[in-house]
Amino acid sequence: MGFIKNYSSVLWLLGGIIAGSIAGLILGSRVTVIQPVGDIFLNLLFTAIIPLVFFAISNAIAQVDAGRKLGRILGTMSLVFLSTLLIAAFLTIVCVWIFPIHQQVILSHDAGDISNPGNVGQQLTRLLTVDEFYTLLSRKNMLPFIIFSVIVGFAAMRAGAAGAGFRNFLYSGNEVMKQVLHLIMKAGPIGLGAYFACQVGTLGPKLFGTYAHSMAIYYGFGIVYFLVGFSGYAFIAGGVRGVKLFWKNNIIPTLTAVGTGSSIATIPANLEAAPRMGVPNDISSVVIPLGATLHKDGSSISSIVKMAVVFGMYGKGFDNPQTIMLALGVTVIASIVEGGIPNGGYVGELLVMSVYGFPVEALPPLMIIGTLVDPLATILNATGDNVAAMLTTRFMKGHLQTE
Template identity: 65%
Template sequence: MNSWFKNYKGIILLITGIIIGSIAGAVLGNKVEIIKPIGDIFLNLLFTAVVPLVFFAIASAIAALDSSQKLGKLLGVTSLVFVSTVLVAAIVTIIAIWIFPIHQHLVASPITEAITKKPFGDQLTSLFTTSEFYQLLSRKSMLAMIIFAVITGFATLHAGEKGKAFANFLHSGNEVFKNIFILIMRVGPIGLGAYFAYQVGVFGPQLFGGYARSMALYYGVGAFYYLALFSAYAFIAGGVSAVKRYWKNNIVPSATAVGTCSSIATIPANLDAAKKMGISDAIANITIPLGGTLHKDGSSISSIVKMAVVFALFGKSFNNAETIIIALAMTVLVSLVEGGIPNGGYIGELLFISAYGFPPEALPPAIIIGTLVDPMATLLNATGDTVAAMLVARFTEGRGWMKPEAP
């Protein structure tokens, strides 16, 4: 019994903190705003650690590759897995909307945040690069930092013996920042508890407003995708044992994702879970950080729901082939350009509204839905990365990819 409690102590404390926070939010309502800074401090600690952790994880993984490990194949399979699961999520949602149509009982609300629209060229430039080195240290430049980490890893690999000392530095940095994450997560029950209290207390009442129908559809499809499709992906990757291992180690990443509403903040938890799932470091340290920025099953589902709501509001059909094809293409694009940070979907909303030629009035309802579904969307975005890494391992390393279960 003592051994069991020792193994699951962290998870038990985390769930306890979340339950207490949720109850406090439901009972106290808006009064829980007073403890929001506690959740913010926890989230800031995660964000502070995650940028260097991702850099060291990717750069050290590439620097450690040998001639027998084909990075090109790994990245190719990773891209195919990411795009495939995003499209599956979108198709499942479209079918659900056809079965349970969203009626026009929605009232648009004013925009609560100012959104500036940059020229497309500037958006593309800022997405992949920064003009100063220090800007790579911001979580808002995650994709640019990931690209720089890949270049650094390749440069270290090609430097050979002369780069050995730097490669050791990268490996040491990776280990140090993984331990920093472990230390931060010791206050996770308090930090996530405070965040859950705030979410339930402040946003809970809105769930029963005019957007209840679309919310119910989203959370229903999301729950189905989370339980059924993730289990199916894990089964494809490694059979029943992979399914058991996935769900056994998916609790902490799930709680972190819902509590922080950030895929990026969940990367450290995912890396730790991937190791326990038996995924090799060479695969996990590349696919999971990439997934935190580029792979978003939850955003794919929310994009389709937002499109369906906007189409209903403006009296347009969401059933013709051209509309569906554009919708599928938009979900892939949105998955690539959305940031892995809270409320990062505004760019995606602007994209699909522009693509379909809707007026600016279409933006507020999309933003409202995006805000209300953010916890579930992040849960799917973040925890989908580890099961995607399982699939990548299966298709790159073969049937025997699972390493012995880590303690």
């Protein structure tokens, strides 16, 4: 019962998608009469995302004590987080090249021109900035908006006592917008069900082939990364002994991640397991709590799979070097941003749409994939923090702590 309760939102979403698929198969194109239901849900989600991202990011930074120094632990930890995220993303890209997601379903040709985006300087300017404040409030400019939110957060932090009122405003706004998103997502099963019914009704059962292929890639590569990749990291941290320590003590965190469906809820199990893995308390007490929100190897893998799927659906090639470099950058940003926001995967998906110029119809496929990969993604996100703590210990102290 506890498992069902923790995954109730995912199960309801899947239930809505399945019901919508059945309706689409039975009714065919006639099911498009309910398309406004899906459109209303997406519009509500789009309008809530911008203020949610602003308050979540600005508040998180504004509440940091300006007098604290990052220190050596945070610096080493950041490099470890970034390295594993990029390794996971790049290896997923290689996997997608080997097992390409075929262009079976062309949803629309109304996608951004990502093949000829101009010179590098022009592309960076468009990607990172806008020339009018009001354009920041468009979902099409998510990355400039995130950068602006970060700047506001730092400014509020640096303002000290004079900025106390504004920091309280950011905190309250963050709490309110969390509840707004929770309320909207209660309509998720109906909204996504209606959308999926229309897609199946108009495109037919061939739509399932693309999703099945993407799931096979994610779960196949994700399991290999969990077993082989994490073993490799543990070996770097402590040789054969490190591998044994990691797997011997990683069982309870893994089961906790599966049972709770939450990286945050796995923190206590990780903190208990880390000392047995050779990680001293001064490192685990910093790396594991921060890793729960900032370190998302599972989300990194799913970001690449989602991009490959939508590129295929819109007839775009996912093999251009410039596209790949941008994908790696988007993956890192999305993985970090997702951690502090409820249903944060949807923010990452909006960022993908914004950067590559895909239309609104691209969001539901991204959301559906994110829902389907959630169990394994949670395992990778949560237990990856333990192996990151082991690596941080190795690079800071030269070896794992002896028992």
